[in-house]
Amino acid sequence: NTGPLNDVYKMDDPAHATNWHLANLAAFATGGRSNVKLALHRSQLWAIGGDPPSVAPEVYHSSDGVQWNLAATTGLPLLLRTGAVVSMAGLLWHVSDGGSMQGLSSSYVSVDGVQWEVFAGAMPGTLFNFKSAKLGANFLTTGGDLNDGIYVSTEFSLVANPMFPCLNINCPDGSVYKPFTASMCPADGCMESDCCAPVVCDTPEIPPNAASPACSPSTATGRNCSFGCVSGFTGEGTLTCNSSGAWTQIGSCTAVSCIYPSLPSNADSLVCASGTTYGQSCSFGCTAEYTGGGTLKCTASGTWVQIGVCGQFSWATYTPIVVAAPYQWDAQYSRFWHCTVALGGTLMMIGGLSPAWSRRNDVLYSRDGLSWVQSTVTSFPSGAPFAMGCAVLDSRAFVVGGKTSDLTNQVYSTVDSRGVSWTTHMSGGFSPRMTSGVVVVFLGRLWVVTGDDDSGYFNDVYSTPDPTQAEGGGWVQATDNAFPTGGRKHFGLTVFQDSLWAVGGNGVVPSLSNEVYSSTDGAVWSLRTSSGPAVVHGGLVIAGGLLWALWGQETQVCEEWMCQTTIESSCQ
Numbered sequence: 001n002t003g004p005l006n007d008v009y010k011m012d013d014p015a016h017a018t019n020w021h022l023a024n025l026a027a028f029a030t031g032g033r034s035n036v037k038l039a040l041h042r043s044q045l046w047a048i049g050g051d052p053p054s055v056a057p058e059v060y061h062s063s064d065g066v067q068w069n070l071a072a073t074t075g076l077p078l079l080l081r082t083g084a085v086v087s088m089a090g091l092l093w094h095v096s097d098g099g100s101m102q103g104l105s106s107s108y109v110s111v112d113g114v115q116w117e118v119f120a121g122a123m124p125g126t127l128f129n130f131k132s133a134k135l136g137a138n139f140l141t142t143g144g145d146l147n148d149g150i151y152v153s154t155e156f157s158l159v160a161n162p163m164f165p166c167l168n169i170n171c172p173d174g175s176v177y178k179p180f181t182a183s184m185c186p187a188d189g190c191m192e193s194d195c196c197a198p199v200v201c202d203t204p205e206i207p208p209n210a211a212s213p214a215c216s217p218s219t220a221t222g223r224n225c226s227f228g229c230v231s232g233f234t235g236e237g238t239l240t241c242n243s244s245g246a247w248t249q250i251g252s253c254t255a256v257s258c259i260y261p262s263l264p265s266n267a268d269s270l271v272c273a274s275g276t277t278y279g280q281s282c283s284f285g286c287t288a289e290y291t292g293g294g295t296l297k298c299t300a301s302g303t304w305v306q307i308g309v310c311g312q313f314s315w316a317t318y319t320p321i322v323v324a325a326p327y328q329w330d331a332q333y334s335r336f337w338h339c340t341v342a343l344g345g346t347l348m349m350i351g352g353l354s355p356a357w358s359r360r361n362d363v364l365y366s367r368d369g370l371s372w373v374q375s376t377v378t379s380f381p382s383g384a385p386f387a388m389g390c391a392v393l394d395s396r397a398f399v400v401g402g403k404t405s406d407l408t409n410q411v412y413s414t415v416d417s418r419g420v421s422w423t424t425h426m427s428g429g430f431s432p433r434m435t436s437g438v439v440v441v442f443l444g445r446l447w448v449v450t451g452d453d454d455s456g457y458f459n460d461v462y463s464t465p466d467p468t469q470a471e472g473g474g475w476v477q478a479t480d481n482a483f484p485t486g487g488r489k490h491f492g493l494t495v496f497q498d499s500l501w502a503v504g505g506n507g508v509v510p511s512l513s514n515e516v517y518s519s520t521d522g523a524v525w526s527l528r529t530s531s532g533p534a535v536v537h538g539g540l541v542i543a544g545g546l547l548w549a550l551w552g553q554e555t556q557v558c559e560e561w562m563c564q565t566t567i568e569s570s571c572q
Helices: none
Strands: 008-011 020-024 037-041 044-048 059-062 084-088 091-095 107-110 116-119 131-135 138-142 150-153 175-177 196-198 224-227 237-241 247-251 267-271 281-286 294-298 304-307 310-317 339-343 346-350 362-366 373-376 389-393 396-400 411-414 423-425 439-442 445-453 456-464 476-479 492-496 499-503 516-519 526-529 539-543 546-551 559-566
Touching: 037 091, 281 310, 339 389, 339 396, 389 445, 396 445, 439 492, 445 499, 492 539, 492 546
Parallel strands: 037 084, 389 439
Antiparallel strands: 008 020, 037 044, 044 059, 084 091, 091 107, 107 116, 131 138, 138 150, 175 196, 224 237, 237 247, 267 281, 281 294, 294 304, 310 559, 339 346, 346 362, 362 373, 389 396, 396 411, 411 423, 439 445, 445 456, 456 476, 492 499, 499 516, 516 526, 539 546, 546 559
């Protein structure tokens, strides 16, 4: 009652006719309408005319009923508000009611739904809003506002019209009308073979997880082809070309199933959240005496392959061998309390402080670690920070927190590996703090693990899947009490063996920590040892399957440590 609607509802299962759902809220580009006439013609759904009338006759067509395209029609009048539309004899018909209300004295016919021709076949003027249908070779109209009669037409006086030579030919199931040509029929009239052609199916889509079926383009109705399954899946089936030109599938491919696995050596938990079929994995953790963990993956042969082990760990001192003199760069580039990331095959060294404790408002970038180029940064509103953390998430480098003239919880990002242009995002959901070395990417999220300000240490953990979100960057708190012995700063943080690891640092108890913690979710942290390396102002890296802690501080002797896993089972 408030006006024409412009939405489309779709029902996928005829056995449950109440299961309709909204498919398109704005179907027609020129707006909603009522009294529109629908017909299925040549594998397209056609919508013709309707109220309110527009400045030109509108004909829309759709291959799926959801997305509609406006056809550039010719030969149709403006006022197509009543009457009926039906597809018959390979043609699309708009049958007018012939009444003076609409001012139409003729009906219209089209081969392709775009170019229309007039024909003298209007219904009586007393018949409005009638319905039409094809029944065999006949065209029927029924009912209406002022008449309950039934009209039947088999010719519309068009038998001799050369535009419609196949009008009285009824193509059987499994065939379609041939496209019209002036010479498609002999002089003595059309036969079925002149007007009708077998329905053919195009090359079918490959069923899920199936090998390419042995089907050829233009497969005729009733023909079928078989398919097998790709590695990791079992089954077989056939595709049959049906009378509507579509493929009917019988059979399918199902994933190979693995028997539920047993616990690996020294493991204490096993989780198969996604199932035990081909390609799926089960994760396992380790007992308190062991470290590591990993996954079991179901293979195409129905067996499990183990990735990772549970082994005992220890820290061992490593004496480095200097194989080349360290690279010496220009003193103007020297800095500390900066952060470094690799983006797009380029190293970026961002911000920090000079040896004289002045801020470095620049970015150095290098493709080989030896030759460095300086970029002047202008995109940080208050200049590049120092004592901040940085990491790369989804091909974008993020700088989080730190200090400019004051502590900040601001977030910046760039996709520019030269670090020239930076985007400012909403501040993080955590309090302003220095985050040097405590920002990391884990489980597809950006994490801030503790940090410090001018008055002490934090012991909370925050993360976000997308720091660029408009509403607060999507930050959520994982815990407000990560380490049992209290907050800390300047520790090493990295991802190793599917866990976050925190090594050493300065803490409240003790002030110089030898503690090593790990966490599988960022919320619950487990003490792995109290006799690890006292990493401070250093970092953790992964190389050769080992966790390496490199650390040092001015006036102290620089030592290097590594965490070595003792594997008690064969390596696979």
